[in-house]
Amino acid sequence: MEEVIIVGAGPCGLAAAIELKKVGVNPLLIEKGALVNSIYRYPTYMIFHSTPELLEIGEIPFTTANEKPTRQEALAYYRLVAQRHQLRINSYEEVVEIRPHGSHFQVRSKDRFGKEREYETVRVIIATGYFDHPNRLHIPGEEMPKVFSFYQEAHPFTGQKVAIVGGNNSAVDAALDLERAGAEVTVINRRPELSPYVKAWTRPVFESMVNKGRIRMLYSSRLLRIEERHIVVDVAGEVQTLENDFVFTLIGYRPDRTFLHALGVTVEEETGIPCHDPETMQTNVPGVYIAGVIAAGHHANAIFIENGRFHGRLIAAHVAKSRAH
Incomplete structure (x- = not known):
């Protein structure tokens, strides 16, 4: 006992x-x-x-x-x-x-x-x-092998088109890491701005990468569907289709x-x-x-x-x- x-x-x-x-x-x-x-x-x-x-x-x-x-x-x-x-x-x-x-x-x-x-x-x-x-999006394609709920490191995604869903520290850190490794990064955030909890020393670096066009940032956006070679995103009410190789759903x-x-x-x-x-x-x-x-x-x-x-x-x-x- x-x-x-x-x-x-x-x-x-x-x-x-x-x-x-x-x-x-x-x-x-x-x-x-x-x-x-x-x-x-x-x-x-x-x-x-x-x-x-x-x-x-x-x-x-x-x-x-x-x-x-x-x-x-x-x-x-x-x-x-x-x-x-x-x-x-x-x-x-x-x-x-x-x-x-x-x-x-x-x-x-x-x-x-x-x-x-x-x-x-x-x-x-x-x-x-x-x-x-991990929280789920409950959208078509979420169970595909190209979709990950955990981020480990950037090397496997060099030269790939990578979408990240989220706007908190995990999403921001992953985006910066992937960009440094040569990935083409798009961040999809349902809010109109980053989370207020994003680290103070990380936020300006991330915003600089966005302003320079090295990271594509989609605010007020939702991922609607994941396909083999592309994703469908609602960007502030406009539905767009983006080429894509991998998706990270870093939403908590x-x-x-x-x-x-x-x-x-x-x-x-x-x-x-x-x-x-x-x-x-x-x-x-x-x-x-x-x-x-x-x-x-x-x-x-x-x-x-x-x-x-x-x-x-x-x-x-x-x-x-x-x-x-």
Whole structure:
């Protein structure tokens, strides 16, 4: 019998595990991918918005020679944290079901070879993030192999006509990276302007590329259809057909609430926020906690590593108090 199982080994799941170890609980983390899988799937050369101290967990300093840390530095940092704190992590094992069983919970998982495992636990923490579940456009052609919901790096797209749907940081960063690699880039944004959240040091560079004609920017526009060699776009009410080789739909992500619904956790329909006590992070189902961006509901930008890393402290304090009784 496990005392606590944490579903997800991202930064917020790791932070929760560390805080629990401080109060005498050694939780098991089950992660369907690699350690901090969401960061691993970030663009290869991505630079964080945050300064390193805002990404620190487990009282281990995050050092970097730069003002903002890179993806590679973050991966190295979180590997170090997991090793130093000797966290129990089952990687490449996907939790497929969590169900109540008397006074505890049964957790069923499947490893990458299809072998099933079952665990029993007194408490469960859902720290699954949202990066694995991209938002969809729901348009014809979206399932074609030329369409991607994640951006990794520019090299494969040299000399190609690439369309990017979105107007936030991920779209802007990808557009600049692709343009530098020699892609012909078109950005399709449904808004009449860029998102106000675009990084201050990136915005002027992007706008300069647009003004120089090196990136085509289509505001107040919607992608209507994707074909093999072209796309159809509504540009401010005018339908245009553009030659195209690849499409990136970088329009954000949504949390997966499958486990919460199955466990009977109430989710507020309007906000998408699971019912929980913000002082303890326990949901309306005793013994079920949430940590990280899953607590943000529809507004994923409300919770990042910077504030989600503190959820574990609240959970650990509540678990310690419950154990004392």
